[in-house]
Amino acid sequence: MNVIVELEKPLLELEAKIEGLKKLNETQRVDFSAEIRALNEKAVSLEAEIFGNLTPWQRVHLARHPRRPLAMDYISKLDGFVELHGDRSYRDDPALVAGYAYLRGVPVFVLGQQKGRDTKENLYRSFGMAHPEGYRKAARIMRLAEKFGKPLLTFVDTPGAYPGIGAEERGQAEAIATNIKLMAGLRTPIVVNIVGEGGSGGALGIGVGDHIAMLQHAIYSVASPEAAASILWRDSTKAEEAAMRLRLTSEDLFEFGIVDEVVPEPMGGAHRDPAKVVDAVLAADARALDKLMSLKPEQLLDRRYEKYRKIGAHEEMVLDRAAR
Amino acid sequence: MTPTPNWLRRRGAKPQPADDKLWEICPSCGERIYIKDLDAQQRVCPKCGHHFRLPALDRIALLADGDFDEIGENLVTGDPLQWSDRVPYREKTQGDRTKSGLLEAIVAGFCTVEQIPIGLGVMDFNFRGGTMGGVVGEKVTLLVEECARRRVPCVIVTSSGGARMEEGMIGLMQLAKTSGAVERFGALGLPLVTILTDPTTGGVSASFGFQGDVVIAESGAAIGFAGRRVIDQTIRQKLPEGFQTAEFLLEHGQVDMVVRRSDMKAALASVLRFLIAKGYGAVDVARPKSA
Numbered sequence: 001m002n003v004i005v006e007l008e009k010p011l012l013e014l015e016a017k018i019e020g021l022k023k024l025n026e027t028q029r030v031d032f033s034a035e036i037r038a039l040n041e042k043a044v045s046l047e048a049e050i051f052g053n054l055t056p057w058q059r060v061h062l063a064r065h066p067r068r069p070l071a072m073d074y075i076s077k078l079d080g081f082v083e084l085h086g087d088r089s090y091r092d093d094p095a096l097v098a099g100y101a102y103l104r105g106v107p108v109f110v111l112g113q114q115k116g117r118d119t120k121e122n123l124y125r126s127f128g129m130a131h132p133e134g135y136r137k138a139a140r141i142m143r144l145a146e147k148f149g150k151p152l153l154t155f156v157d158t159p160g161a162y163p164g165i166g167a168e169e170r171g172q173a174e175a176i177a178t179n180i181k182l183m184a185g186l187r188t189p190i191v192v193n194i195v196g197e198g199g200s201g202g203a204l205g206i207g208v209g210d211h212i213a214m215l216q217h218a219i220y221s222v223a224s225p226e227a228a229a230s231i232l233w234r235d236s237t238k239a240e241e242a243a244m245r246l247r248l249t250s251e252d253l254f255e256f257g258i259v260d261e262v263v264p265e266p267m268g269g270a271h272r273d274p275a276k277v278v279d280a281v282l283a284a285d286a287r288a289l290d291k292l293m294s295l296k297p298e299q300l301l302d303r304r305y306e307k308y309r310k311i312g313a314h315e316e317m318v319l320d321r322a323a324r
Numbered sequence: 325m326t327p328t329p330n331w332l333r334r335r336g337a338k339p340q341p342a343d344d345k346l347w348e349i350c351p352s353c354g355e356r357i358y359i360k361d362l363d364a365q366q367r368v369c370p371k372c373g374h375h376f377r378l379p380a381l382d383r384i385a386l387l388a389d390g391d392f393d394e395i396g397e398n399l400v401t402g403d404p405l406q407w408s409d410r411v412p413y414r415e416k417t418q419g420d421r422t423k424s425g426l427l428e429a430i431v432a433g434f435c436t437v438e439q440i441p442i443g444l445g446v447m448d449f450n451f452r453g454g455t456m457g458g459v460v461g462e463k464v465t466l467l468v469e470e471c472a473r474r475r476v477p478c479v480i481v482t483s484s485g486g487a488r489m490e491e492g493m494i495g496l497m498q499l500a501k502t503s504g505a506v507e508r509f510g511a512l513g514l515p516l517v518t519i520l521t522d523p524t525t526g527g528v529s530a531s532f533g534f535q536g537d538v539v540i541a542e543s544g545a546a547i548g549f550a551g552r553r554v555i556d557q558t559i560r561q562k563l564p565e566g567f568q569t570a571e572f573l574l575e576h577g578q579v580d581m582v583v584r585r586s587d588m589k590a591a592l593a594s595v596l597r598f599l600i601a602k603g604y605g606a607v608d609v610a611r612p613k614s615a
Contacts, residue, residue: 161530163550163558168568169576172549173529180499181535185507200487200496201530201549208500222487222496222527227554232409232489246492247405256404258493305504309465311497313404313458317427 003061007050008268014043051268054217057240059249063197063219067271069278071097071112071128071155074195077278078103078110078153086137090170093134095126095162096206098141103153104286106293109145111138111206112155115196128197129162135175135205142182151189151289154206159224161202176205183208184308189292189300191285194218194250194259195270210304211288212258213281214250216265220258221248258311261288329385331392336425350374352544366585375544375585377522379424380431380448383481387444387589388435395434395470396463400427404458407490416490417452424450428459429484432467434474438593439612440600443471446481449523454484456528457491461498464532468505472512475610477596481519482533485551486526499531506535513607515599517592520547520570520579534578538595541570541579542588548573 018039025032054062062068075081078101085092097112113130116122130138145152161172183190183206190209198207198220214220223231228246229238253259263277263284270277292300347358352374362369366386367376384392400417407413421427429451434443445467447454456464464480471478487495506516518536520529522545529549533539541547548568555563566572570582583591600609 161549163555165555165559165561165563165567168548168550168555171534171576171578173525173547174534174578176530176549177503177532177534180503180531181507181510184500184504185511201499201527204496204499205530208503220493222489222492228489230553238409241409245405245407245409246489248493253493256493258497305508308497308501308504311458311494311501312462313402313491313494314399314462315402317398317400 002065003058004065004269005061007058011043011046011050011268014039014046018043047267055240056243056246056249057225059217060219060225060243062217062269065269065271066117067274068196069270069274070117071114071157071195073274074155074193074278074281075099075101075110075112077282078108079105081110084141087133087140089136090133093126093131093137094124095128095158096130096134096138098137100150103282103289106151106286106289108151108153108289109141110153110155111141113158113203113206115157126162128158129160129202130158130205131162131164131167132170132172132175135161135172135179138206139175139179139182142179142186145188146186149188151191151293152186152209153285153289154190154192154209156192156194156198156203156207156220157196158199158202159197160199161205176201179205180208184304185301187297187301189289189295190304191288191292193281193285194220195281199224208304208308210292210300210307211260213261213263213284213288214253214259215263215270215277215281216250217269218250219248220250220253221246256311329388329390329392331388331390331394332381332385335381335394348376368585373543373584375522375542377449377483378585379450380426380446380481383446383521384431384433384435384444386585387437387479387481387592389437389439390435392433392435392444395432396466397431397433398427399459399462401457401459401491403490404494405490405492407492409490413490420451424448426451428463429454429456430460430463432463434470434476436612437479437589437596440593440596441474441476441610441612442596443467443474443476443478444481445479447483447528449483452488452490454482454528455486455488455495456484456498456502457488457495458498460488461495461501464498464502465505468502468509468516472509472514475512475514475608477515477517477600477609478509479517479519479592479596480532480536481521482524482528483521484524484526484528484533486528486530496527499527502532503535506532510535510537513605514609515596517595517599519588519592521545523547525549525551537599539579540588540591540595541573541582543570543582543584545570547579
């Protein structure tokens with residue numbers, strides 16, 4: 001069960017009550033505006049109380065909220081999106097959507113990991129977990145972007161790459177490894193949006209770029225808190241503690257220099273005002289592209305190389321060779 | 325056994341097992357093998373041929389002709405997350421140092437293999453399961469960049485559970501960092517040969533592991549992206565026999581060849597010699613004087 005869905009229940013009930021009163025106010029002779037004002041104030045303070053100080057674990061659930069905008073919610077707001085299908089060697093992977101569109105008039109190739117809204121959709125989309133053929137379709141699109149000089153826009157929202165027999169047989173590791181290398185050297189601007197869950201290598205498979213924008217309440221982690229807990233504590237119930245320690249929030253990643261921009265969300269998360277969030281993300285992308293497109297390919301690639309080159313955590317130990 | 329090479333002597337003695345174990349049991353056939361015999365056989369079971377994991381320094385001794393000139397040997401992790409789970413990260417790496425005799429999960433440097441000058445990185449599973457954090461990522465990157473400067477092929481022997489959890493996203497970003505270096509290196513027409521040994525999974529297989537121009541797998545090695553346990557939990561069905569072994573990967577077209585440890589040096593040298601041989605195009609690569 002999603003802890004945010006539980007947490008926000010009283011707020012949604014209150015909001016429903018306000019809506020009810022507003023309707024009554026319009027149709028009945030009695031004036032409810034004082035009550036509505038009072039309830040509105042209560043709603044604002046309740047919202048602040050619930051969402052004002054979320055723990056990392058609650059943030060994980062916010063990123064997985066069932067009504068959070070999904071990749072296609074952003075992509076469909078681009079102009080003239082046309083989907084392109086298939087990896088040309090195995091099948092079309094619905095977990096990874098590809099195509100082209102226009103962002104404020106700029107032609108862009110687009111990639112996005114698409115989760116489902118319900119069980120049926122989730123089965124079709126493999127919960128946003130791409131197979132190797134999904135990553136290979138993405139690789140095709142990356143090469144097209146380079147060949148035709150179009151920027152690449154990606155939307156990351158996946159628990160991780162699909163773990164299964166077929167995925168392993170068809171080379172999940174190789175597919176992701178190829179994409180990471182391909183993006184490192186792609187001679188066209190790449191703007192990456194972490195919009196929901198950034199799950200490990202599966203996220204990075206479409207996640208290397210010049211500008212990494214992350215929604216305020218998205219998460220991006222080396223492994224899901226559940227997986228990290230079972231690896232490190234050998235106890236998956238420690239997921240909450242893992243979420244706290246992994247430093248997977250947008251603030252953490254901005255501080256580490258892994259994320260270049262944090263796109264703010266409304267109080268309570270993106271699902272409280274999806275249209276506004278979609279607009280804000282696309283506006284941020286347009287700004288980033290505007291800057292990147294003025295760079296020459298060599299500048300762009302040097303900048304990208306340096307961006308990742310400096311991410312590390314090492315110290316030099318002074319030691320005496322003989323003493324070791 | 326061959327006499328200890330000079331570079332290894334300079335480096336100091338390899339760590340002795342704390343428990344004075346005299347023998348190991350072969351996990352494949354159950355044979356009880358004296359450790360001295362096992363070491364003399366390159367840690368391959370004399371009865372069934374099972375390949376035990378090989379420490380990095382032993383692997384270097386196996387592949388290098390003679391000297392090995394190490395780089396980045398003093399790099400240690402900075403504990404960017406101030407991590408602690410059941411044990412603080414700094415305490416864990418302290419234990420890993422004792423256990424492996426190494427400061428980190430990879431040893432990198434320059435040597436020759438059958439007279440061919442190369443850069444060689446070898447991962448060691450005894451250090452934090454060979455996981456890649458900031459130091460491993462930095463050393464791989466340094467190695468690949470230095471290979472590019474010296475115009476020599478790069479060889480990386482992997483043994484790793486993937487990105488290092490204790491460094492969080494800094495760990496994951498090493499996939500991108502090392503891949504950037506590999507991409508630039510490859511653009512020069514210089515070869516990267518990877519040797520995947522037991523086990524190679526997660527972030528290391530999903531970056532430089534499978535970015536080799538030629539990918540060699542050692543006999544019997546477990547290789548894949550997702551770990552068996554994760555797959556088990558996700559699909560809840562019986563995994564096929566030999567799933568994620570080197571041989572399974574060969575059959576499914578994921579690696580170029582499966583090579584036994586005793587043949588590894590010759591196989592590697594053959595690949596390198598061919599790839600750097602003068603052909604149609606002119607690639608600027610350092611070649612052995614005799615070639």
